[in-house]
Amino acid sequence: MKQILYILIALFSAGMFAQNQSLFEQGNQLYNQGKYAEAIEKYKAILETNNHSEALYFNLANAHYKLNHIAPSIFYYEKALKLAPEDQDIKNNLAFAKNMTIDAIDTIPDAGFSKVIKKITDIMSFDDWSKVAVASVIIFVLLILLYYFTYSTNKKRLAFITSNIFLFIAAISLLIAFHKYNLSQKDKPAIIFAQETVIKSEPNNRSQELFRLHEGTKVQILDTINQWREIKLADGKTGWIEKEDIKEL
Missing domain, CATH: 1.25.40.10 (Tetratricopeptide repeat domain)
Structure with a gap:
């Protein structure tokens, strides 16, 4: 069957x-x-x-x-x-x-240590960083076994030093993998589909108007309350938009 x-x-x-x-x-x-x-x-x-x-x-x-x-x-x-x-x-x-969009939004550039971390993180995907971490752990274990079962002093010294290097690589790769995973979980991009929409200070129509956005503008969704979405622009501005005016990627 x-x-x-x-x-x-x-x-x-x-x-x-x-x-x-x-x-x-x-x-x-x-x-x-x-x-x-x-x-x-x-x-x-x-x-x-x-x-x-x-x-x-x-x-x-x-x-x-x-x-x-x-x-x-x-x-x-x-x-x-x-x-x-x-x-x-x-x-x-x-x-x-x-180029057809109306809104001109400046992007806040990364600077200092955060810029370096971003460049390193973006070298590979989450899966690739995870594979590097697993492979490094396997090599570390093999080198530790070699350290315990070999009788040559030089080989012991080489195995000990190399195993620690791969342990360090495994730890760093694992940290970067988790960092990239957390970034991906927070990454909730959306596109404005309304020809023009009003961004509010709070998730209700009675709240203050902060600014206006137009179709095609890309935003990040930060929070959800009923039919409202809290968004963030590339320049750091935040506000609330009605759900029907955007489409999440």
């Missing part, structure tokens, strides 16, 4: 893949014909099957960009960049899309 179930699942998956591939090709054909709205519908039909890829998001963003849809184009470029952070085409097109 289980074998039949596995076969049915495999057949369903294969059929879904073939259908999505057909939709993707149809979307590309419509895009090349200049029928951008129709292409968007094809791409979105793929998303409804919970199929995600940087190519799909990239093409979807390109179609929105052609229609001057500022917020959706930036939103999908950002989604594509999350899956392919080193893709230069995505970065270039995202920069073009951001």
Whole structure:
């Protein structure tokens, strides 16, 4: 019975893949014909099957960009960049899309020790730092075993020094991995989708207006209260926005 179930699942998956591939090709054909709205519908039909890829998001963003849809184009470029952070085409097109936004927000640069930590942390992903930590621990254990079971003084000294080096590497890698994980947990970016929205001092319509934002601006979500989201801009400003005016990445 289980074998039949596995076969049915495999057949369903294969059929879904073939259908999505057909939709993707149809979307590309419509895009090349200049029928951008129709292409968007094809791409979105793929998303409804919970199929995600940087190519799909990239093409979807390109179609929105052609229609001057500022917020959706930036939103999908950002989604594509999350899956392919080193893709230069995505970065270039995202920069073009951001040029259409109204809000000019300065980014607070990292300085001093925090800048150094950020550069080191960004060298690898959380998974890669974790792998380095595990590999270093394994090497440390092997070197400790070599230290205890060898009789050569020189080999003992070399094994002791090298094992401590790998123990240090393991500890640092583990700390960086946890730091990167914590950063990723706090990272909740969103894009403003409202043409213009009012940012309030408190999560209610009666509170003071702090400033206004426009579509396409990227923010960080700090907190959630009912239908309100506390956001933070790249320049450090914070405030409350209605949930319907933004879309979380």
